[in-house]
Amino acid sequence: MQQSYDVVVIGGGVVGSAIARELSRWRLRIAVLEKESDVCTQTSGRNTGMLHAGFLYKTGSLKAICAVEGNQEFDAVAQELDVPFKRTGKLIVGFTDEHRQRLEHFMARGEANGVKGLELIDRKRMDELEPSAGGNFAMWCPASGILDPFAYTIALAENAVRNGVEYFLNCAFLGEERQPDGTHLLRTEKGDFRTRWVVNSAGLHSAEVSARLGIPGYVIKPVKGEYFVLDKLAGQFARIPVYPAPNPDNTFDTHATPTVDGNVLIGPDSQLARDDQDYESTQAAMDGLIESGSRMFQHMEKSYFIRNFAGIRPKRVDPATGTVQDFVLETRDEAPGVVNLVGIESPGLTSALPLARRAVALIRAKEELVPNPGFDPRRKGIRRFIDMSDGEREAAIAANPDYGEIFCRCEQVTKAEILQAIHNPLGVHTVNGVKVRTRATMGRCQGGYCETRITEALQQELGLDCRDIELGPAGSWMFTGSVKGGGEA
Amino acid sequence: MNLEYHQAVIIGGGPAGLAAAIRLREKGVEDVVVLEREGQTGGILRQCIHDGFGLTRFGESLSGPEYAQRFVDEAQRLGIPCLTDTTVLRLDADRTVTASGPAGLRHIRGDAVLLTMGCRERTRGALAIPGSRPAGIWTAGVAQEYINLRNRMVGREVVILGSGDIGMIMARRLTLEGAHVKGVYEVQPYPSGLPRNIEQCLNDYSIPLHLSHTVTDIHGRARLEGVTISRVDERFRPIPGTEERVDCDTLILSVGLIPAGDIANGSGLAVDGRTRGAFVDEHYQTSIPGVFAAGNVLHVHDLVDFVSLEAEALADAAAEYLRNGALPPCPLAVRAGDNVGHVLPQHISGTRDFTLSLRVSRPLKKATLTVRQNGREVLRRVLAKALPAEMLQLSVKAERLDTSGDLEVSVS
Numbered sequence: 001m002q003q004s005y006d007v008v009v010i011g012g013g014v015v016g017s018a019i020a021r022e023l024s025r026w027r028l029r030i031a032v033l034e035k036e037s038d039v040c041t042q043t044s045g046r047n048t049g050m051l052h053a054g055f056l057y058k059t060g061s062l063k064a065i066c067a068v069e070g071n072q073e074f075d076a077v078a079q080e081l082d083v084p085f086k087r088t089g090k091l092i093v094g095f096t097d098e099h100r101q102r103l104e105h106f107m108a109r110g111e112a113n114g115v116k117g118l119e120l121i122d123r124k125r126m127d128e129l130e131p132s133a134g135g136n137f138a139m140w141c142p143a144s145g146i147l148d149p150f151a152y153t154i155a156l157a158e159n160a161v162r163n164g165v166e167y168f169l170n171c172a173f174l175g176e177e178r179q180p181d182g183t184h185l186l187r188t189e190k191g192d193f194r195t196r197w198v199v200n201s202a203g204l205h206s207a208e209v210s211a212r213l214g215i216p217g218y219v220i221k222p223v224k225g226e227y228f229v230l231d232k233l234a235g236q237f238a239r240i241p242v243y244p245a246p247n248p249d250n251t252f253d254t255h256a257t258p259t260v261d262g263n264v265l266i267g268p269d270s271q272l273a274r275d276d277q278d279y280e281s282t283q284a285a286m287d288g289l290i291e292s293g294s295r296m297f298q299h300m301e302k303s304y305f306i307r308n309f310a311g312i313r314p315k316r317v318d319p320a321t322g323t324v325q326d327f328v329l330e331t332r333d334e335a336p337g338v339v340n341l342v343g344i345e346s347p348g349l350t351s352a353l354p355l356a357r358r359a360v361a362l363i364r365a366k367e368e369l370v371p372n373p374g375f376d377p378r379r380k381g382i383r384r385f386i387d388m389s390d391g392e393r394e395a396a397i398a399a400n401p402d403y404g405e406i407f408c409r410c411e412q413v414t415k416a417e418i419l420q421a422i423h424n425p426l427g428v429h430t431v432n433g434v435k436v437r438t439r440a441t442m443g444r445c446q447g448g449y450c451e452t453r454i455t456e457a458l459q460q461e462l463g464l465d466c467r468d469i470e471l472g473p474a475g476s477w478m479f480t481g482s483v484k485g486g487g488e489a
Numbered sequence: 490m491n492l493e494y495h496q497a498v499i500i501g502g503g504p505a506g507l508a509a510a511i512r513l514r515e516k517g518v519e520d521v522v523v524l525e526r527e528g529q530t531g532g533i534l535r536q537c538i539h540d541g542f543g544l545t546r547f548g549e550s551l552s553g554p555e556y557a558q559r560f561v562d563e564a565q566r567l568g569i570p571c572l573t574d575t576t577v578l579r580l581d582a583d584r585t586v587t588a589s590g591p592a593g594l595r596h597i598r599g600d601a602v603l604l605t606m607g608c609r610e611r612t613r614g615a616l617a618i619p620g621s622r623p624a625g626i627w628t629a630g631v632a633q634e635y636i637n638l639r640n641r642m643v644g645r646e647v648v649i650l651g652s653g654d655i656g657m658i659m660a661r662r663l664t665l666e667g668a669h670v671k672g673v674y675e676v677q678p679y680p681s682g683l684p685r686n687i688e689q690c691l692n693d694y695s696i697p698l699h700l701s702h703t704v705t706d707i708h709g710r711a712r713l714e715g716v717t718i719s720r721v722d723e724r725f726r727p728i729p730g731t732e733e734r735v736d737c738d739t740l741i742l743s744v745g746l747i748p749a750g751d752i753a754n755g756s757g758l759a760v761d762g763r764t765r766g767a768f769v770d771e772h773y774q775t776s777i778p779g780v781f782a783a784g785n786v787l788h789v790h791d792l793v794d795f796v797s798l799e800a801e802a803l804a805d806a807a808a809e810y811l812r813n814g815a816l817p818p819c820p821l822a823v824r825a826g827d828n829v830g831h832v833l834p835q836h837i838s839g840t841r842d843f844t845l846s847l848r849v850s851r852p853l854k855k856a857t858l859t860v861r862q863n864g865r866e867v868l869r870r871v872l873a874k875a876l877p878a879e880m881l882q883l884s885v886k887a888e889r890l891d892t893s894g895d896l897e898v899s900v901s
Contacts, residue, residue: 228617229614279622280619280706281617281620283619283727286619302615305614305615305616305617306612309622390587394593397589398593401592404589404590405590405591406576409576410751444751445609445749446612447631448610448612448631451631452639470624471624473710473711476711477624477711478625480642480643481641481642483641483642484640
């Protein structure tokens with residue numbers, strides 16, 4: 001199999017999907033290669049879901065510019081792409097004089113970066129904003145917000161597909177051969193792709209992919225962070241994200257962040273990942289999170305624990321000094337036809353669209369692009385029963401009785417939503433694919449009630465053998481077959 | 490909003506809800522409705538195809554579906570309306586139940602509302618077990634539903650964490666279906682399920698039970714590849730150096746049940762931190778007048794027979810409530826004392842006989858159960874043994890009680 005494209009994007013995370021979507025504004029044949037079974041299984045889905053304001057990053061850096069730009073436009077983006085989002089603001093709390101000095105430093109930096117509304121506040125004002133926050137004083141950042149990182153990545157990808165982009169899942173990039181005519185031949189798990197442009201948005205693998213595309217020398221340090229997910233019952237105590245004063249090296253220790261759905265995330269910590277798939281939770285980190293999380297959130301109780309997860313930040317470091325560097329977004333004369341993004345870590349979620357526009361601009365600097373007349377920037381997500389009023393629910397059930405059938409008890413996800421998720425535009429056919437599109441299995445019973453229904457629906461809707469149903473990644477089989485013969489399971 | 494009214498609205502059509510519905514009818518309460526989220530009534534028993542149910546309630550050994558069918562048939566004979574495929578979304582403090590089904594939303598107010606929703610399983614996330622999160626990890630009840638109701642086999646090489654009854658029953662079930670159950674690991678120094686299940690489900694199939702052991706790591710990215718097992722000390726902390734890797738593709742968790750009263754979360758109903766079910770008085774009435782609870786949604790039982798019997802006692806009280814508009818006040822508190830994990834009811838009248846239910850926190854041989862009031866022994870019972878796996882129930886006579894002064898229950 002060999003297919004020909006104008007642009008192939010390597011990596012379908014939030015940045016790759018944003019680039020694909022921005023490219024689809026132009027008349028181009030575009031493909032996205034994603035090595036995983038869905039678009040938000042790695043760094044893009046494994047984070048705090050924070051819309052950063054941009055006070056943390058060095059003034060003039062790409063991180064600062066893109067974060068501020070992405071933050072300020074996000075109300076419109078969330079509406080256009082139907083992404084759950086709340087501009088909650090954020091408290092960055094301190095206990096000591098040293099913390100106060102650091103907060104003052106970051107407040108000055110934030111103002112220089114263009115972050116609006118920053119102020120230092122006392123405990124009294126903190127109690128008005130968020131009584132369960134720890135700390136003696138705080139910097140209040142009203143521009144910060146929370147979003148659903150799964151929904152955002154999926155929305156970008158689905159909108160890209162709607163506008164003509166093709167996604168190839170479980171399709172790892174294996175290598176590149178430059179052709180005599182200057183085009184690239186990309187070797188992948190699913191055959192060869194010929195393309196004029198390649199975009200490297202490979203996240204954790206961005207340094208490796210960069211080298212294969214002819215730009216060696218970058219070093220990515222994978223820094224792992226673990227989290228606890230707390231029950232929605234704890235969510236009543238957390239309306240606003242609470243972060244500790246940043247460390248001298250511009251990192252944050254454990255914080256408490258409400259999710260846009262009403263849970264609370266405690267984390268992340270910071271440890272060197274063993275490898276790019278080191279998503280395991282560890283006892284040491286859990287113990288650490290329980291201890292440090294209790295300082296940020298006064299309701300860090302075991303009865304609220306429902307899930308743990310880990311993410312890995314692809315930090316680009318100076319190979320000589322080990323210090324963390326800015327995002328790389330570049331084209332190079334020695335590697336024509338390559339748009340290279342390396343080290344897109346936090347604030348990558350916030351910066352995805354600003355980076356995408358800049359990536360497209362790099363291509364437009366080399367060639368004239370023709371607008372795609374059919375481009376539609378809007379995308380609608382699956383309408384959620386839990387977010388409807390009773391009146392809206394009545395109407396939804398009257399129009400489609402499946403909206404009355406509750407599949408996931410904890411999150412009140414209906415059969416109608418599950419079926420829409422199964423038939424998603426990206427063609428993701430896993431239980432986790434349904435999970436991240438609907439929140440089914442994300443509640444306190446963790447799929448105890450709904451997983452059996454979801455797997456059965458997957459089987460029926462897609463005409464699968466039960467042995468072909470997968471939880472998430474390739475190879476994550478769930479069933480060995482029927483218990484008894486004689487009938488199809 | 491179209492509000493329907495009924496004398497009694499029963500949430501959950503399992504062994505508790507159906508037993509209560511039938512008893513209410515027998516007591517002359519005509520207008521009873523049962524709400525059931527599944528396509529048919531019977532509750533969790535539909536997937537419990539092993540036998541051993543009904544010895545107390547019916548005097549014979551039945552399978553779960555057989556036990557349930559007795560109530561299903563009787564409810565049908567009495568013409569009790571059971572609304573299936575109807576999931577309750579919430580209960581409000583004014584006893585209005587909002588439910589959803591393919592026919593639309595229903596808002597139903599009961600003069601009495603009976604909570605009989607049963608329990609759910611504790612998960613890996615609640616225990617915060619370290620490791621990766623591959624396919625192949627299920628709670629025992631989910632694996633049981635796959636195998637017994639949905640005809641799907643979940644794995645080949647199995648490790649079971651927790652010696653709860655469902656875990657042991659699944660050890661046997663998986664073995665009978667050709668899987669290799671490598672062992673059952675229990676963090677406590679004693680089993681958490683019933684002795685008969687240790688005999689019939691583990692010993693009869695040579696499945697080893699490892700006490701004072703737990704899973705301390707989980708391996709595999711796509712499908713489970715193995716777990717690390719560690720011995721624990723008396724405070725359940727893993728002992729370094731005792732780690733052992735056991736290869737497996739399936740991990741079944743039988744690590745506890747939690748009353749599933751979530752729909753009442755917004756109603757202000759008071760919940761006991763020990764049982765994680767509602768606070769009730771001797772009439773099984775919760776902190777909201779007219780709202781009653783019994784069965785596993787109130788406290789997790791060991792045998793379904795006691796679930797049905799408790800629901801029938803609830804129905805007696807609810808029928809009296811519906812007849813008289815109120816029940817005798819219950820100002821006296823009942824407290825869990827030494828070696829008592831939880832005790833029910835939490836409030837009593839002091840003027841009537843009542844049934845005391847409790848579980849001990851650690852196993853004892855030759856134990857003495859004592860109920861004290863105002864420094865005086867109200868009741869004393871010598872027990873050959875007391876196991877956390879077994880619920881203890883006994884009747885307390887009103888004639889032994891003062892009308893004031895709280896009760897304390899202890900086992901030593």
